[in-house]
Amino acid sequence: MTHTAYFLRRAAKAATLGLGLLLAPAAFAVGEAPKAATPAPTGDIPGLDLKTLTDSDRALFSRLIDKFPSACGKPHSLKVSLRSDPGCKLSLVASKWLLKLVTDGFLESEIEEKYSERYLRRSCYSVDISQAPVRGDAKAPVTLIEFSDFECPACKAVEPMLAQVLKEYSKVRLVFMNYPLPMHPNAMNAAMAAVAAGKQGKFWSYHDKLFENQDKQTMADLVRYAMESKLDITKFQADMQAARERVEKDRAEGKKIELAGTPSILINGCKARVSSVEELRSYIEAELSK
Numbered sequence: 001m002t003h004t005a006y007f008l009r010r011a012a013k014a015a016t017l018g019l020g021l022l023l024a025p026a027a028f029a030v031g032e033a034p035k036a037a038t039p040a041p042t043g044d045i046p047g048l049d050l051k052t053l054t055d056s057d058r059a060l061f062s063r064l065i066d067k068f069p070s071a072c073g074k075p076h077s078l079k080v081s082l083r084s085d086p087g088c089k090l091s092l093v094a095s096k097w098l099l100k101l102v103t104d105g106f107l108e109s110e111i112e113e114k115y116s117e118r119y120l121r122r123s124c125y126s127v128d129i130s131q132a133p134v135r136g137d138a139k140a141p142v143t144l145i146e147f148s149d150f151e152c153p154a155c156k157a158v159e160p161m162l163a164q165v166l167k168e169y170s171k172v173r174l175v176f177m178n179y180p181l182p183m184h185p186n187a188m189n190a191a192m193a194a195v196a197a198g199k200q201g202k203f204w205s206y207h208d209k210l211f212e213n214q215d216k217q218t219m220a221d222l223v224r225y226a227m228e229s230k231l232d233i234t235k236f237q238a239d240m241q242a243a244r245e246r247v248e249k250d251r252a253e254g255k256k257i258e259l260a261g262t263p264s265i266l267i268n269g270c271k272a273r274v275s276s277v278e279e280l281r282s283y284i285e286a287e288l289s290k
Helices: 003-027 055-067 078-084 089-103 108-120 153-168 187-198 203-212 219-228 233-242 244-256 277-289
Strands: 134-136 142-148 172-178 264-267 270-272
Touching: 055 078, 055 089, 055 108, 078 089, 089 108, 089 277, 142 153, 142 277, 153 172, 153 203, 153 277, 172 187, 172 244, 187 203, 187 219, 187 233, 187 244, 203 219, 219 233, 233 244, 264 277
Parallel strands: 142 172
Antiparallel strands: 134 172, 142 264, 264 270
């Protein structure tokens, strides 16, 4: 949801509440005192702080955890899982995520769709990452696979988020896959140049330089960055020409899993919709809880 849509939705929610208050007196007979609103029952739920929720949001959250099945695949609801199945840590992670969606103002139907996509019908794939560069512990149990384009503004925007979780979690590694888009004229050459820099052990520093200079990626720029990185320029240029096959292989892996665009992130092989570092942390916590 965009920031504009978010604020419009919250405004609409407030307006609806205000209208309800204005019309409320008409529902009572003359001289009849209005009845006090009954707070939505929730009870204490271990690991969740519901104190700041409004009554309507608390009622919505209560309905959702009653409705959704356990995130561990058990034959009971999330609410039952939270209260009587401490071994299912994934249900607590899922419920914290639901709570964030509720407080962010998502509609009940939107939350149902998101939960179903993330926990009930996940799209998971096998991706060949044998030749891809890795950042972080190569043996980490949580693998983020990033399909990216060096000329894509959204790809540049996600980089700080990925760097943040790598800093926070020692059990996470990042794998980079090239997916240059046809509408970006320099993206293929930039991807080939990054692969060539990797042949001399400088992939990640060159990767960072490309994103720092996203509007300057002509062939002359790519060679200049190689010189600034103190690469063997003759070898760099030869390796760059040979790198097209490798870039095309990465792109074929992306096509195989039907990527909608860049950046696309898979977490332990499963597609993830990530729009904030908080959401990315939630996915990582879910994997670590298994």
